[in-house]
Amino acid sequence: MISKELEKAGLPVALISAMFPVAQQVRANRIVKGVSIPHPCGDPNLSKELDARLRREIIQTALRSLETEVTGPTVFSPPVAMGG
């Protein structure tokens, strides 16, 4: 809801969310797959180092999404395997 108002104002938004089906349903445009609801940017089950790397991948994916033209809800997946 908030992100839509930002888009309406002309600001591209990379929405990092584990609930990407909901993000699609509410028609967010640039959706980046997060790990899980309580920890979208990273995974506490990983070692500290891998967790930080995963977080970096997620943000890089978000940056890439901001550089990508889209015409409607588009999901961008970080290029790593993510656990549940």
Place this chain on the structure above:
Amino acid sequence: MIKAVHIVNQFFAGLGGEEKADLPAGIIEGSAGAARALEPKLGADAKIVCTIYVGDNYFHEHKDEAVKAILDAVRGAAPQVLVAGPAFNSGRYGMTCVEVCNAVANELAIPCVTAMHDENPGVDAYREFANAHIYCLPTAESTAGMTDAMNRMAGLAIRLAAGKEIGPAAKEGYMSRGIRRIERTEKRGAARAVEMLLKKINHEPFASELPMELWDDAAPAPALVRVNERNLAVVTTSGVVPWGNPDKFKTYRNTYWRKYNIAELKGLEPGKWEAIHGGYNVAYMNQNPHYGVPLDALRALEADGAIGAGKLYPAYYVIPGNQGSPTVMRRMGQEIAADLKNDGVEGVLFVAT
């Protein structure tokens, strides 16, 4: 005998038009102005003990005084129900009606009925308050709908005064406040769901028990060219705030946002930040606030040049997103958008939980 109080603006009290919009709140014994049209519709067992008026400008320019004066007057009259309006499409009047109703319902626990056109800004306030003791009926845009509005306000007012149970918005015709109530039904949930599914498959009409807010489509904002040269900001609904929650966010239904400075920080240290949110388990977020505000990764990418030096906005925006009403969220989104644009931000990383 049922006692009602009617709230009107200076015009509907018969005291004058725009030139009298600065009129302070006042009381007229019995019914006056529009209240005279309302009283007979309430029936023989009810009377309007007093008509309270307030100028359209006065109310908004002296809100605290006006609300206090009106509360005192209503307390003195001790009615079983308060009627405000109808305000049709008059914005100031509609806001007054809703704000007075909200104060009276909260402070005096008296049920309230108001009415206005669905585009009146008062309707947004009504939905934002989502007060179970206030019922707002839709009206026509102009006073052409007066008789109809009065009839329906009177009907609802009488039932409220008598303590009758009021059904859901769709059945009773008042505007939905987004309040869900527990109801007894003949059939269990699984049976109702299967019936609904069969209707859907057969292309028959059916009504969802969980209607979703209709989301207006925002056309995608154009992509950024060379994101590493753009001003970026982080916005999050995760509820991550400085330890101690200095702005007293609640775990649900927050109505304001804040931004917190990160300009000098390389990362968010656990123990200095906490997550305020009633909608998910915040233990992980408290352990490592970067799950909601990924500052460590952003700084690393800044060092690599993937984010331009000094291009990350010096603060992040937060609102704990749990159970926000769409109207409130929309308003906060607009406020944040204006603030971001004002500070030259060009793209947003939005972390949602």
